[in-house]
Amino acid sequence: MSATSHATTLGTNWVGQPLPRKEDGPLLTGRDRFLDDIGLLGMAHVAILRSPYAHARILRVDASAAAALPSVLAVLTGEEVVRVSRPQRGRIPLPVSPQVYALAHDKVVYVGQPVAAVAAIDRATAEDALDLIEVEYEPLPAVVTPEGAMAPDAPILFEEVGSNILWHDTFPYGDVDGAFERADRVVRERVTIHRYLSTPLETFGSIAQFDASTQTMTIWGSAHQPGQEINNVAAALGLSPGQVRMIVPPMGGGFGNKTRPIYHILIALLARKLAGRPVKWVEDRRESLLALCHAADGIMEMEAAIQDDGTILGLKFRNIENEGAGIDFAGRHNLLMLSNIVNCYRVPAVSYEGYSVVTNCCPVIANRGIGKPFMCLAVERMVDAVARETGLDRVEVRQRNFIQPDQFPYDTPSGQTYDSGDYPEMLRKALALLDYDQLLVDQEAARAAGRLVGIGIACGVEPAGSNLSYGMLISGPSQLLSGQGEAARVRMEPDGSATVYTGGIESGQGHSTALSQIVADELGLRPDQIRIVATFDSHSHPYTQTSGNYSNKFNGHDTAAAIGAAGKVREKLLARAARMLEVAAEDLELAAGRITVRGAPDRSLPIAQVAARAYWSLNDEAPDDEPGLEALHYYRNPRTRAPDAQRRLPVQMGFSAAAHVALVEIDPETFEIEVRRYGVVHDCGREINPMIVEGQVHGATVHGIAAALLEEFVYDDDGQLLTTSFMDYLKPSSADVPMIETDHLETLSPWTPLGTKGIGEGGAIVAPAAIASAVEDALKPLGITVSGLPITPTRLWRLASQGGKRYPI
Amino acid sequence: MSELTTISVTVNGEPREGRVEPRRSLADFLRQDMGLTGTHVGCEHGVCGACTVLVNGRSVRSCLLFAVQVNQQDVLTVEGLSPDGVTLHPLQQAFHEHHALQCGFCTPGMLLTSLELLRDNPAPTEAEVRLGLAGNLCMCTGYVNIVRAVLAAADGHAASASTAAGSETAESPPGALPRFPTGKEIA
Ligand code: FES
Numbered sequence: 003m004s005a006t007s008h009a010t011t012l013g014t015n016w017v018g019q020p021l022p023r024k025e026d027g028p029l030l031t032g033r034d035r036f037l038d039d040i041g042l043l044g045m046a047h048v049a050i051l052r053s054p055y056a057h058a059r060i061l062r063v064d065a066s067a068a069a070a071l072p073s074v075l076a077v078l079t080g081e082e083v084v085r086v087s088r089p090q091r092g093r094i095p096l097p098v099s100p101q102v103y104a105l106a107h108d109k110v111v112y113v114g115q116p117v118a119a120v121a122a123i124d125r126a127t128a129e130d131a132l133d134l135i136e137v138e139y140e141p142l143p144a145v146v147t148p149e150g151a152m153a154p155d156a157p158i159l160f161e162e163v164g165s166n167i168l169w170h171d172t173f174p175y176g177d178v179d180g181a182f183e184r185a186d187r188v189v190r191e192r193v194t195i196h197r198y199l200s201t202p203l204e205t206f207g208s209i210a211q212f213d214a215s216t217q218t219m220t221i222w223g224s225a226h227q228p229g230q231e232i233n234n235v236a237a238a239l240g241l242s243p244g245q246v247r248m249i250v251p252p253m254g255g256g257f258g259n260k261t262r263p264i265y266h267i268l269i270a271l272l273a274r275k276l277a278g279r280p281v282k283w284v285e286d287r288r289e290s291l292l293a294l295c296h297a298a299d300g301i302m303e304m305e306a307a308i309q310d311d312g313t314i315l316g317l318k319f320r321n322i323e324n325e326g327a328g329i330d331f332a333g334r335h336n337l338l339m340l341s342n343i344v345n346c347y348r349v350p351a352v353s354y355e356g357y358s359v360v361t362n363c364c365p366v367i368a369n370r371g372i373g374k375p376f377m378c379l380a381v382e383r384m385v386d387a388v389a390r391e392t393g394l395d396r397v398e399v400r401q402r403n404f405i406q407p408d409q410f411p412y413d414t415p416s417g418q419t420y421d422s423g424d425y426p427e428m429l430r431k432a433l434a435l436l437d438y439d440q441l442l443v444d445q446e447a448a449r450a451a452g453r454l455v456g457i458g459i460a461c462g463v464e465p466a467g468s469n470l471s472y473g474m475l476i477s478g479p480s481q482l483l484s485g486q487g488e489a490a491r492v493r494m495e496p497d498g499s500a501t502v503y504t505g506g507i508e509s510g511q512g513h514s515t516a517l518s519q520i521v522a523d524e525l526g527l528r529p530d531q532i533r534i535v536a537t538f539d540s541h542s543h544p545y546t547q548t549s550g551n552y553s554n555k556f557n558g559h560d561t562a563a564a565i566g567a568a569g570k571v572r573e574k575l576l577a578r579a580a581r582m583l584e585v586a587a588e589d590l591e592l593a594a595g596r597i598t599v600r601g602a603p604d605r606s607l608p609i610a611q612v613a614a615r616a617y618w619s620l621n622d623e624a625p626d627d628e629p630g631l632e633a634l635h636y637y638r639n640p641r642t643r644a645p646d647a648q649r650r651l652p653v654q655m656g657f658s659a660a661a662h663v664a665l666v667e668i669d670p671e672t673f674e675i676e677v678r679r680y681g682v683v684h685d686c687g688r689e690i691n692p693m694i695v696e697g698q699v700h701g702a703t704v705h706g707i708a709a710a711l712l713e714e715f716v717y718d719d720d721g722q723l724l725t726t727s728f729m730d731y732l733k734p735s736s737a738d739v740p741m742i743e744t745d746h747l748e749t750l751s752p753w754t755p756l757g758t759k760g761i762g763e764g765g766a767i768v769a770p771a772a773i774a775s776a777v778e779d780a781l782k783p784l785g786i787t788v789s790g791l792p793i794t795p796t797r798l799w800r801l802a803s804q805g806g807k808r809y810p811i
Numbered sequence: 812m813s814e815l816t817t818i819s820v821t822v823n824g825e826p827r828e829g830r831v832e833p834r835r836s837l838a839d840f841l842r843q844d845m846g847l848t849g850t851h852v853g854c855e856h857g858v859c860g861a862c863t864v865l866v867n868g869r870s871v872r873s874c875l876l877f878a879v880q881v882n883q884q885d886v887l888t889v890e891g892l893s894p895d896g897v898t899l900h901p902l903q904q905a906f907h908e909h910h911a912l913q914c915g916f917c918t919p920g921m922l923l924t925s926l927e928l929l930r931d932n933p934a935p936t937e938a939e940v941r942l943g944l945a946g947n948l949c950m951c952t953g954y955v956n957i958v959r960a961v962l963a964a965a966d967g968h969a970a971s972a973s974t975a976a977g978s979e980t981a982e983s984p985p986g987a988l989p990r991f992p993t994g995k996e997i998a
Pocket residue numbers: 851852853854855856857858859860861862863872873874875
C-alpha cells in the first residue's frame with residue numbers, strides 16, 4: 003500500500019493540518035464545566051461506606067443511627083438494594099454469571115467494595131454519617147494471586163459459580179503442532195505484568211435526578227459508553243432505556259477507566275428514593291485507587307517454535323488473567339489479546355489458552371490498550387529471547403519476521419486483517435531517529451567505564467475499533483451484542499454554519515477539532531464554522547449500543563459516521579442549489595463557503611443563501627422533499643462478523659503500528675533507572691491533525707514508561723491495598739521522563755474514508771516492552787534478563803545482590 | 812457542623828467575604844462558595860497540584876489549606892488570568908499554540924505553577940522547567956508540550972520585555988516579567 007493510493011473525494015483542505023484545538027478556550031480560562039462543577043438546587047451529596055475486608059460475610063448492617071442524623075436525607079444498604087433493583091451481568095455473558103448488585107449484601111469480595119451509602123445536605127455531613135453505620139463482618143480467607151485462586155483449596159469468591167475460574171478456553175489457530183515438529187528448537191518464556199491504571203486526573207462521578215411523575219431518570223455521569231450505561235441503569239431499575247436520560251459532561255481524562263455502571267445505579271437508586279432531589283457523588287482519590295478499577299495483572303507462559311535463522315514458525319500462549327473481584331469486564335483482556343497475538347510478525351500458527359480468574363482484588367476494567375500492552379510485552383520479550391538463544395541481533399530477528407509491506411492486507415491466524423503498514427521501514431526510521439549506530443558506540447564506551455547503559459527496541463501494532471462480536475467466543479452466537487459502529491447527526495444551520503452531534507464522548511483527545519476539520523472539508527466550510535456539541539445528551543445526540551469513546555474507535559468509526567451524515571447534508575444542499583441555479587447537481591462544486599457551477603465561476607451562490615431557503619422558504623419544496631438541511635447517519639463497520647468455524651474473527655478492525663527505541667541508564671549501586679532518551683516512529687495512516695496525533699503519542703508513551711517503572715498496585719496477602727494515594731501509587735512527573743522524540747510514516751488504511759487508523763493507545767501498548775528491553779540490555783554485563791514488570795530499583799538491587807539472573811525474582 | 816467563621820479574601824483582585832466552617836478547604840471555598848470552578852481537585856492530598864492557586868503570589872495547594880488561613884490574603888485563581896474568559900494571558904496562549912493540554916483538568920494548576928516559575932526564573936532551561944513543574948501531575952500529555960509551552964512563553968516574554976524595556980514601570984527590577992500579575996494587579 004503506497005502512501006498516495008487512497009484518493010479521497012473531499013476537498014481535503016483542513017484534514018491534515020495541525021490546527022490548534024477549539025476545545026482549549028474554556029479549559030485554559032477555567033470556564034469549563036466538568037462533572038464536579040455542576041451544582042443543582044437542593045442537591046444532595048453522597049458518601050459511600052466501603053468494605054475494610056477483602057473477603058468477609060456480612061452478618062449485620064445497622065444504619066439507623068446514620069439515618070437519624072439531622073441533615074441526612076437517605077441511607078441505602080445492600081439489603082434494600084437487592085429488594086429494589088436487579089443484579090448486573092458482565093458485558094460478556096458468562097456461562098455462570100455471579101449476581102452483582104450496586105451494594106454488597108451477603109458478602110464482600112474486595113477491599114473498598116461499597117456496602118452502604120448516605121445522601122445528606124453536604125458531603126461532609128454524609129461522611130460524618132458513615133461513621134454511625136454499624137457493620138458486623140465475619141472475615142473469610144482472602145486470595146489475591148490468580149494462581150492462588152486456582153488452587154484446589156482456594157477460598158471461593160462466588161459460590162454460585164463454584165470455582166474462581168470464570169472462564170477457560172483454548173484457541174488453536176493454524177498448524178501449531180506441525181510448526182513445533184518442524185522447529186529447529188523451541189524457546190520458552192514466562193512473562194508477568196502487574197496491576198496499574200491510567201488514573202484520569204478527574205475522578206469518576208455521577209449525578210442523578212428522578213422525575214417520579216414521568217418515571218424518568220436523568221444522569222449526568224462519567225461514561226465512555228453511554229448506550230451501554232443507559233441500558234445498565236434501565237435494566238437495574240426496571241425502566242425502559244427511553245426513561246433514562248444520560249448526559250456526559252466533558253471528562254478530565256478517561257482512558258477506559260470510567261466504565262463502572264454500579265455507581266450510576268447506586269446514585270440513581272438514591273435519587274429515586276429522594277424523588278425530585280438531585281443526588282451527587284464524586285469519588286475521592288483514595289476511593290478511586292482502591293475500588294474504581296485496575297488493569298489486569300497476568301501470567302503468560304509461552305513457547306516459540308523457531309528455525310536457527312530466527313524465523314518464528316509458531317507460538318503457544320497460556321495466559322492467566324486476574325480479573326479481581328469483578329465480572330463487568332471478565333474475559334475481555336483475554337479476548338482482546340487475540341488482536342495483537344502475532345504483533346508485527348509473520349507467524350503462521352498460534353495457539354492461545356486463556357484463564358479468567360477472580361481474586362479478592364479490585365475489579366478489572368478497560369485501561370488504555372486493555373490486554374494489548376501485555377501481549378505486546380510478551381511477544382517482544384519472546385523475540386528478544388529468540389535473539390538471545392540464537393545469538394542473532396535483535397534488530398535482525400525482527401526484520402526477518404516482519405510482515406512485509408507487499409503482504410497487506412495481511413490475515414493473521416486469529417482472523418485479524420491488518421490493513422496497511424511498513425514495519426521494516428518503521429523500525430529503520432526509529433533506529434535512525436536516535437542514531438542507533440552512534441548509540442551502540444557510546445554504549446560500548448560506557449560499559450567499558452563500568453556504566454549500565456541499555457538500548458531498548460520494541461515494535462507493536464495498535465489495534466483500533468472493535469468487533470464486539472468477540473464476546474461470542476465466550477457466550478456463543480446468541481449474544482445480542484455484535485459489530486461496532488457510531489452515530490452522527492449534522493445540521494447545516496440557516497446561516498450556513500453546521501452543528502454536529504455524535505454518540506462519541508470527549509475526554510481530551512481533541513475529537514471536536516478533528517471532527518470540525520473533517521466536516522469542514524465535506525461541506526466546503528471552515529472548521530470555525532463547524533460546531534461540535536461535545537457534551538453528550540441522549541435526548542439530543544444519536545447513539546447506538548456501541549457508541550462512545552473506547553476501543554480506539556474514533557478514527558475508524560466516529561469519522562465515518564460524521565462523514566456519512568455530512569455527506570447526506572451535502573447532497574441535500576447541492577440538490578437545492580442545483581434547482582436554484584438550474585443545473586445538474588453533478589455540475590456543482592462546493593468550496594470556501596460557495597456553491598459554484600463547474601467551469602462557470604460567475605454562476606455561484608453562497609452556501610448560506612441556499613441554507614436559508616431550506617429552512618425559510620417551504621414553498622420551494624417539491625412534493626416529496628423535506629425542508630431543512632439535517633441528516634442522521636448510523637455507521638456500522640461492514641467488515642465485522644461472528645466467529646467462523648475455526649473460531650477466527652476480526653477482534654479489532656484497523657492496525658496502526660509503532661517502533662520505540664529507548665535509552666536508559668541504571669545506577670550500578672542504587673539501581674535507579676533513568677530514561678535518558680526515548681524515540682517513537684508511529685504510523686496511524688492519514689493524520690487528521692498531526693499536532694493532536696503527536697500529543698496522543700507523547701501521553702500514551704509516557705504512560706507506558708511509567709507503567710513499566712513506577713506505577714504498581716500492591717496488595718498484601720490479606721487483600722489490603724497498600725497503594726491508596728499518589729504518595730505510594732507513583733505517577734510520573736515532568737522530572738521523571740524525557741522529551742519524547744517522534745517521527746512518523748503514513749500508510750493509509752484502505753478501509754476508512756480518509757485512510758485513518760487509530761491513535762491514542764499505541765504508546766501505552768509498546769512502551770512497556772521497550773523499557774523491559776532497554777533495562778535488560780543495560781543489565782547485560784550482569785547477565786540479568788527481564789521477564790516481568792514493573793522494574794523497580796529495590797527489586798533489582800535485591801536480585802543483583804543475591805546474584806540472581808532473572809528479573810523478577 | 813461547627814460554627815461558621817467570617818473571612819475576607821481578595822480573590823482575583825476583588826474583595827470577597829465568606830462564612831465558612833473551619834474545616835472548609837480553600838479549594839472548596841473557591842469552588843463552592845466563590846463559584847470559581849476552574850480550580851480543580853485531583854487528589855485532595857497534596858500530590859497532584861491540580862488545585863494550585865497563588866496566595867500572595869506564591870503557589871499553594873488549595874486542597875491542603877483551610878479557607879480560614881487565607882483570611883486577609885490575596886488569592887489568584889485561573890479565572891484571574893483571563894478575567895473576561897476570552898482574552899488569553901500569554902502563558903495561556905502558549906499552552907494553546909503548543910497543544911499543552913488534552914483533557915485540561917491539570918491545566919489551571921499547571922498555568923499558575925508556571926506563572927510563578929517564570930516570574931522567579933524568566934529564562935529557565937528545560938531541566939529547570941521540568942523540575943519546576945514536578946509538583947503538578949498531568950495524566951494526558953506526557954509533559955512534552957507543557958514544557959515546550961512554558962519555554963516558549965519564557966522566550967516570548969524575554970523578547971517583549973527587551974523591546975518594551977522603556978515602558979516598564981519603575982519598580983520592575985531589571986529582567987523581571989512585568990506582565991505576570993498577582994490577583995491585585997489584575998484588578
Ligand atoms: S487536589 Fe490538591 S494537590 Fe491534588
